[in-house]
Amino acid sequence: MRATTPSSLTRLLALPSPLRVRTFSVLSRPPPNYPGHIPLTIPERLSLAAGSAIGSLFNPYRHDLIASLGETTAKPYFLSRLHRAMLNNPTGRRILRDRPRITSKSMKLEELRHMPENSVGRAYAAWLDREGVTPDTRDAVRYIDDPEEAYVMQRYRETHDFTHAITGLPVIIEGELAVKAFEFANTLLPMTALSLVAIVRLKKVERQRFFEVYMPWALRNGLKAEEVINVYWEEELETDVEVLRARLGIEKPPDLRDIRKALREQKRKEREAKEAAG
């Protein structure tokens, strides 16, 4: 027997599935699309985004909250745009085909330290040593539904350190904010722009320096540079850093640690001079 067709009124009142806001309920989650995938409903996503934003503002060391903020705010448009930017570029397509992962196993620090002077690999190893971090501190992507877009997010996260390495910016808040501003202009991910709210945590001097030097540098270079997500870092380890920067169109910003050290030295000298005088 054929089902009776619903009357027009019933059809109008019951919105069809594409127009309904929620496509599944928490009691019947669809199966994961890749290992570790957790599908979220829209209210879950919004509340996770809000909670992550507030939590990471109060404690910027909560990298997992920053990660979940990134994932919950990247859809519907921004991650797809980044994905398309990778698909439009031949190197980006190769990265999507090969799906390389950056871990401490794939990036052996011992080998990187012995690479030629001024190469990308050497700069990366030097930066990791200077800041005291390893490539393993990146969380796995969980809240992106499409497996390929999840990989794009993962790749962005894992290559974040390379952006630090070729710009020389340190892991302190000021350096991270400068890199995030650069990444916003380059990748358009909303999380990078939302992270800039952490400017309120900077001291006055730092804030001034940020607005005068580092934010203009970041926005200018992020916009004019090539998409950094399309760099096949595993193949660029032996390239000269200057050459890579020139190819991407990135200027090296003033070394932040040196500036801070110089300022600290100056303050120390002034204090000593005052104590000696007084």
Added chain:
Amino acid sequence: MPARISALTGRSSFICAQCRKALTAPKRRRLLSTSPKTPEIYDVVTVGGGPAGLALLAALKSSPVTSHLKTALIEIQDLTKPRQWSSPGDQFSNRASSFTPSSVSFLETTGSWAHVDQTRIQAYDEMQVWDAANDASIQFDWNAETQKYNAPPQTIATMCENANLTRGLLERIVELGAGSSLFSSTSVSSIENGVDDPEGLNLSTWPVLSLESQSQPHSQSQSAGQPPSDTPNPTPTNIAARLLVGADGFNSPVRAFAGINSSGWDYNRHGVVATLTLQPADSNTATDRTHDFDLFSSEPLPNRATAYQRFLPQLGGPIAILPLPHDRASMVWSTTPANAAYLKSLPPSAQVAMINAALRLSQTDLKYLLSLPAHSHSDSAKTDTDADTDANVQHETELRWRLEHTDSAPADLTRQQPPPFVTGIQENSLASFPLRFRHATSLINPRVALIGDAAHTIHPLAGQGLNLGLADAKSLAECIAYSVSHGMDVGDAMALERYSSARFGRGLMMAGGVDVLNSLYQLGSGGDGMLASVVGQARGLGMKVVNQLVPGLKGLIMRQAS
């Protein structure tokens, strides 16, 4: 009021000046004979032997009201070739059109449809339309109505090759004994207004055509056993037309003669056509291509065939797959001239990969595929190195990789079938033609009427172009029949107004509507930005509303298009 004249008795009453002049003039007025300069007069002269012109002639000759009219159809090409057209059962011409039920009904009424080879046509019951910029889709079918009455699926349209129709029309015309009306291999060297012969007829408001025969002495074709009624008379050089019908295509000389302007624009797009081989869907739907339905079955009756259309805003237009018998299909892909040239330069396997990609992959992937270097098949004469083979299969490998990662299942899965897989392309069937929009500013002038492409050219996305021509032919035939049965001059401007008022508004609205649809589906074609994305999503929302939310809207659209 002239007085009665009694020439015999010489008794005269008042005689007016003109009559006196006529009577006393030394030369006598010829009344029943024509001078050698007077052109032969025909009632209806149709210039152009395409489907519209032939359908008009068949309609005129098949109706008892108009069959006595003296008709002529002038066609520059040799019409014996279309009459003898034949093609193997598994090969189909790449010029195939979709005929709406109204067109088929008109052809049936005039007796032409019986002469169309029914084994080479395919009726389809469903059309699926979707957009690459969003996940919305529309299914056009009559299920809502047929399920109410437990009826078999109702036809949306019928696919038929243009050559098949032309042959059928020509056979019907010959069957009606009107083969002598066909002036084949004849060109019209000029059309002018006639002269006012003071001792003959005043043809100054009548179109007079000068004809030139293009054919060589046809001893061979005439000895092929054609019956005498088919043999056209020796082509006269000048003929006058009571009604001149322009069915002569885009650059209509008849329209130029009538001084009717045609306004519109070029779309800067090409329609790429080809004949494809599709993968059979399932075993049970493959056998359901017959017209028989088991009416007592409790299962919903399956569709005989489905047509698919996917809009690709960033690539210039839609790709449509229209079904033909035996798992074949006709493709019409409206795209930019650069893309059309690229597709034509690819080897057939890469063309098949591109068509499959166009039906399934994202526009980003398609643009990348279109940027791959085209490995021209003229290079296949060289020995195949590995690099050559790799370059040869680039499109296929990219397609296979991207298909794994493209989510082809759209969100709305109520009754949708995925698009078919194309497995092959008929040799030498890929060709392209430019797309244009034109509409004449008037369909009629005194003693002139326009039908078919001479009157309007539209975008192929709705499959309406040929149907408009046939509807024009039907309407004009009805108008001529009305004029004849009411004793009017068939070429009189007021008599022709009937045709114009029936068809001008309808044709213009259809042409304009199709153009608006085309523009709508080109919005958001400028790149991948946020605005384009928003526009695409908004359009998708509109499609979902039309498909499901507003009851009766889809039915209204389908009724207009049929």
